[in-house]
Amino acid sequence: MYPIHLRIEGQAALVAGGGAVAHRKTLGLLAAGATVTVVAPELAPSLAALAAAGRIAWLKRRASADVFVSRTAPRLVFCATDDPMVNAAFGKAAKEAGALVNDATAPELCDFFLPAALRDGDLLVTVSTGGASPALARTLKKRLAARLGASWGAWLERLSHLREDAKARIKGSRAREDFWRTALSEQLLNLVEAGRLDEAEAEVRHALDSFGTES
Template structure:
């Protein structure tokens, strides 16, 4: 396995099958801003709600060869394993990204457990061997990863942009961040005082820049 973060904004993605497994996969793809089409003769009530809300497209028919053409990514979760296998084989031959929900060996990617906090994305996988443990680890880490991290990342990105203009070498920027982002700052974030954490970090940046300037003279 090799982890990558796919940027699927506006990419056409096809889910074959319309049961509960398909619904879980549709939610994950919508969270990544993909354009989701479900291909199945029947779909579950939760998917019907998404169709009515205009969030997904439904092609009301069984899989036929060629239906996979034009999609960036394919998820095969039909109740019919022959249809799943045929779609996967055809899509792999076209070089598409393919997952068969109960056949990792027929896929070129698998679905991890996911935790999102704004731009933060944490994923857990067991190479298909123990999904129940992926779920347990997700629940375990969800408690530790406070929702505040989403906003904190936005604040860090702004300070990072400032550090990029005030510290000219990448070595200096790396040295700054490695000594600046410390447990005391993260404790303030955990306590809910992001403003104090940000102020402390800015103070450290200012001192660091002064030291660098001093060394250069």
């Protein structure tokens, strides 16, 4: 397993299936900015609403290998029908066409797994069990969410600006690495966790001023 966060904004993805599982996969893809096509003879009301709103394309047919004959394979394919044999055959055809495949009914056939994801602004924390126990991944995500609190996304936004300041003022990647290792101290992280972001930012700016003086 090689953990990555994949940019799929504007990229094509295909979901086979029209039920609740397909709907969950589709929502995640839309949230990441993908262009989603759903292939299924019928759609659950939630998916039908997305199609009616123009947020997804709908191929009104069964998921079968010939879907890939006349179209370029999307980057990602999700097999989420309620028939494991259909999923397996469709996934095989998708792999042969060059797509990466996630099969909701057979972890052993997956090229990749979807972790439980905790999002707060640009902060993305994921928990994966390699398909062994999605329920455990979801439970651990909830525990992490309770532990982290609600300040980290806002802090990350501030930190991105502070990082640009550090780049301009500290020359050399090794020196910047040394600075951040010291600046992001346990004391500072405790301030962020407590929601005291102004104080945390002031601490970093003070550390940056001191570092620049010492340099």
